[in-house]
Amino acid sequence: MQPFVTIESFGPATVPTIYGIGRNYPEHVKELGNKAPDGEPVLFLKAPASLRPLGSGTLAFPGETFHHEAELVLRIGQTVPVGTKTEGWTVVDALGLGLDLTRREKQSELKAKGLPWALAKSFAGSAVVSPLIRLTDCNERQTFRFKLIVNDQLRQSGDTSQMIFDVPTIIDFLASFNTLLPGDLIFTGTPSGVGPISSGDKFTLELEDPHRHWSGIL
Numbered sequence: 001m002q003p004f005v006t007i008e009s010f011g012p013a014t015v016p017t018i019y020g021i022g023r024n025y026p027e028h029v030k031e032l033g034n035k036a037p038d039g040e041p042v043l044f045l046k047a048p049a050s051l052r053p054l055g056s057g058t059l060a061f062p063g064e065t066f067h068h069e070a071e072l073v074l075r076i077g078q079t080v081p082v083g084t085k086t087e088g089w090t091v092v093d094a095l096g097l098g099l100d101l102t103r104r105e106k107q108s109e110l111k112a113k114g115l116p117w118a119l120a121k122s123f124a125g126s127a128v129v130s131p132l133i134r135l136t137d138c139n140e141r142q143t144f145r146f147k148l149i150v151n152d153q154l155r156q157s158g159d160t161s162q163m164i165f166d167v168p169t170i171i172d173f174l175a176s177f178n179t180l181l182p183g184d185l186i187f188t189g190t191p192s193g194v195g196p197i198s199s200g201d202k203f204t205l206e207l208e209d210p211h212r213h214w215s216g217i218l
């Protein structure tokens, strides 16, 4: 069995839905001056067409302020009918790291108007995903630490034990109103340290255990 599922083996046609969880790390909620989620996760969607492997493509709207948001990304491995209480991790078959690229100025404008975030979150190339690792190759604690390094400078450090909503809670939440399908991806939220990116920046996403790192130029 191959230890890695590579991005080439799945693409927009095999990713039914990309779910994004917002405001899931307390320090990140503070840095953007947001309110903490009230009882349930903050959810948005990215179109499958926004998917791209780390290190390819160009920014869709040159001249705008894009922010990087480094996140743990999960892949659902089986159908989870709506209303099913899962055991969380049992329905995840692979994971990796991703960048939830965000048009921050557009998002602020939409938030101020009380409008959905789609224009700020779902655009060509906005869902950057590393190659995925099979869950069976991961540590049994099922907590993960990761880093984002931009141009050799540490920008973000994440520890999933700090998530406001943990992975089983996120999955049960999503399955409470929708059937989850094999190939669905979940961006689980970003830790603090988000900031602007520029075309030509070198990004390295690093997972601590199992140790993996992936680099690319945006």
Ligand code: MG
Pocket (backbone or CB within 6 Å): 020, 021, 022, 069, 071, 100, 187, 189, 190
């Ligand atoms: Mg995010």
